Amino acid sequence: MSQERLDPVTLSVLASALVGIAEEAGAVLIRGAYSSNIKERRDCSAALFDAGGRMVSQAEHIPVHLGAMPEAVAAVIARDPEPGDVFALNDPYTGGTHLPDLTLVAPMVYEDEVVGYAVTRAHHSDVGGMRPGSMPADSREIYQEGLVIPPTRLVRGGEPAHEAIELILANVRTPEVRRGDLRAQLAANRRAEERLTELMERRGADTVQTAMAEVIDYAERRTREALREMPDGTYEAGSEMEGDGVRDEDVPLCVKVTIADDELEVDFAGTSDQVPGNVNCPLSVTRSACYFALRVLLPADVPANAGTYAPLRIAAPEGSLVNARRPAAVVAGNVETSQRIADTVLLALAEALELPAQGQGTMNNLVIGGADWTYYETIGGGQGASAAGPGASGVHVGMSNTLNTPIEALELEYPLRVERYELAYGSGGAGEHRGGDGIERAVRVLEPAYLSLLSDRRRHAPQGARGGGAGRTGRNALGEDELAPKVGRELTPGELVTVRTPGGGGYGPPCC
């Protein structure tokens, strides 16, 4: 397609409008959703793609969601979407990340032509499988983690595909909540299409499509320029996952990062083969984590879209921890291994670039579920300190940024009582600038329930930078008994689960 270049003004105006559409769709999803996981914690994202399946703009909510979206759109395009269709998918091996993240992809149509795709992704707090909450600590294959949904029409030609919807709802533990959340997702996708249509009516479809292409080019130019300013070279780092949920042994992760002029390559050669447990990553998740690391290096005003990531190449051995093959279990890959990948890529680059110390490096996924309820929470911790100042305390770092569930909302909804929610004072690493402190959260169950806990950094601490001390490791406990980093078990009424999250690393040698 030959396109005339847009002037710098039209480009700026339309770039702003395209981001505005994604943000409005994201707002509709959060507001309209039912579950506290989406509404209170905002564990969801929205983005616009062009007709060729390239990401144009996004509502920035959760880093791990957004980088992994292009695979979802490609999987849908391969199924010949028609106007009025809305596809759902969660299959990590066909465009998904882990099963709870349900992605809705809808072609946006203008004058009978597909002009782009609206995409929303939301973490549904139960999609069936062996454990309430669909975040089992001990799954060995994907089928145990929930219902696997390849790209499937929920809406066909504008009409709800009731059978597909009922099939999904028949396989989950909280169908009414799922139905509400899906409705909100559908409304958000619809809103994006309405707004794009309005924009095309005002500005002309050709102009808007040209703008989509140009904002992608623009982001690529900015990214390449930033990369060119970084020192060429190859930088290596290694790290590990603390157990895979089946065996409590370290799983090695190796990263070799090469900066060559305006290109960046991340090579995972030497990383462990895929493991029997569920810390495996489909390639889409590995890509998300690398995108995050790259995005951290760029100036804040560079937009995040397909162009931003065009200069990045990823070499991930097939069948490894970071490019797993079906039917490997993957539920913790998305929430835990992704953290470690991003951390380790940045650790390698710290040799060449000025970067902060490591943050807590885990999401501390806590799932407690009973007969007809599921409580899912991820818990913040310490951020790494930097040259600019101390690390933040009690925040999400890296690939997540979900909100907490208010204690009062939680206790009104679930048979649980929170006994402590405080900072773990002094858990941040020492240094000229201290690392941020972790959090201690203690929850007592009042009814029989099942606990799934997926966490990391319980043995290997977040590292300091430029002579700063390491953050304190986290700790999981049931009553007085220490629990493994990844653990699942039955709970009887009255038992107390305590999660203490890691502190961030310090920066610079501590003075005196």
Add this chain to the structure above:
Amino acid sequence: MAGARLGVDVGGTFTDLVALVDGELVTGKVPSTPEDQSRGVMAVVQRADVAAADVVAFAHGMTVATNALLERRGARTALVTTEGFRDVLEIARQNRPSLYDLTADRPPALIPRELRFCVRERMGPEGELEALEEGGVEEVVTALRAAEVEAVAVCLLFAFAHPEHEQAVGAALRDALPDVHVSLSSDVLPEFREYERFSTTTANAYLAPRLGAYLRSLAEQVQRASMPAPMVMQSSGGVVDMSVAAQLPAACVLSGPAGGVIGAAFAAAASGYEDVLSFDMGGTSTDVAPIRGGDAQTTTESVVAGVPLKLPMVDVHTVSAGGGSIAWADPGGALRVGPRSAGADPGPAAYDRGGEEPTVTDANLHLGYLEDGAQLGGEVRLRADRATPALERVGASLHLDASETALGIVAVADAEMVRALRVISVERGLDPRDFALVAFGGAGAMHACALAEELGIATVLVPKAGGVLSALGLAISDLRRDAVAPYRAELAGVDADKLGEAFAELEERAGEGLERPDFQRRADLRYRRQSFELIVDADDVDALGERFHAAHERRYGFRVDEEAIELVNLRLVTTVEVEKPPLREAAPAGGARAPSRRRANFDGAWTEVDVHARAAMGVGSQVRGPAIVELSQATCVVRPGWEGAVDEVGTLVLGSNP
């Protein structure tokens, strides 16, 4: 003689006065006095041509509370909270402010760790789980005394529904520390979700000593001047007695912007427009707000200076873009405007005070919308020969000449404004095409027609008092009190009589000491298991369900008729209406001057256009675009395709004629 209604608004730069005397508008303006805002207030009052004896009402809007919050210069404040939950304020919602800037942190909590104290006790959803430990309260009293705090916020879990422990702690503190201000979360905001309730209550305690002292000092000065005690504008858009304001300062944080929206609503209604979007564009920031049926809309989701305040506030959306926003070419080859601002010093390049970078004002000057050589506030003179080279410098790298750059800057700034206006319209489920745009502030009327075109708005209103609209809003503001009470129940099972009793009880308390109060009953509702509520009118219990479904559909695009609805909170808005004097506009001055002419650029073409002096216009004076109208403190650009006239209340009403 009806007596004069006085409104005095303290802004960042000027303190404005509006007095309404027999329908005539008397205005005044003096520089603000930030170190003690009351000096500016008294100065503008004394200068105004109004006899103290004639003043029947005096309403005041100020930034004392806002500034204390922004600058973190409130009182030394302590928190008393439930054992085990000392850091709720600091952890907040555990999200970081920037996804990719790993060095960013949230603003510090208003109360540092060492001033957060705990007591053993616990309430749960059903009531007491653990008794309040009496000895613990005594220990806290001792610690607070030693810490020499000026204020205390008492914030216990589940106090919104079960306030007994909070009340006991509060009584003990007030007893032991009579000079210390005490705020209870169950008084300030009896709603669930602990962080937002604690945050609001903490802000209240933090601000109370400062606002109290200010208001007492002002009251003394006003009394000496033999005028009635000032009423204070709250963020919700109504005024309250000084004593109420001093106890609930968190409700006064957006006092200033609220006055502007109320003023815009009043001026628009006087011209016959009840559904309008207010657009107040100044030098560094722009405020926009929706007004429906003549009423400013309120929200309970405001965050000010990083502090969530869940009290009802006029739904004002602020973007940090204005006439002083700086334009630049970014490394990717796009023309950008803001977020940096040249402020007042050095100001736009055209001020010739050392500013080298072009701003929106420079663009407007180059395009002929502002007059070359015009005086601003008597000090600064606009110089096009300074603006143009600055535009050329930025344009060079983009291969744009000065005029293209100027047009581009205006277009990019307008896009930002359009986005802000969409947030308060389309994102609220409102269609901007059903609204008129009320433009004020120094730059509002310069951009209004272009924004209206982009949003499909057919009418633009430019009130004569655009420079002092906040003060006008104060002068005509109703008295207002807001109350909320938790009421959790499935709507289907609600007993209308019991609900009526609960409302009646709220009304009895809220109406105390008021003459002929008017009550508006409202309720927070949601679908069962949803965790977000919508506020709907609750004057008719039977209509609640349908109203909620409709509101949900408007806001979120869908409704679920078969789903059960939950009632979460009852709200009561109590108002006492004041008589609104009519505004008047005189006939055009005799011997009407012919408009002057100057060259201006519209959409790339230079044309000679009429420049009207608003002072020479009067009822019925017409203008046809392209043209420019110069008001006393603002300039209105009438784009090609727009025309209109001054109406009988002095507002220039412009319509687009496609």
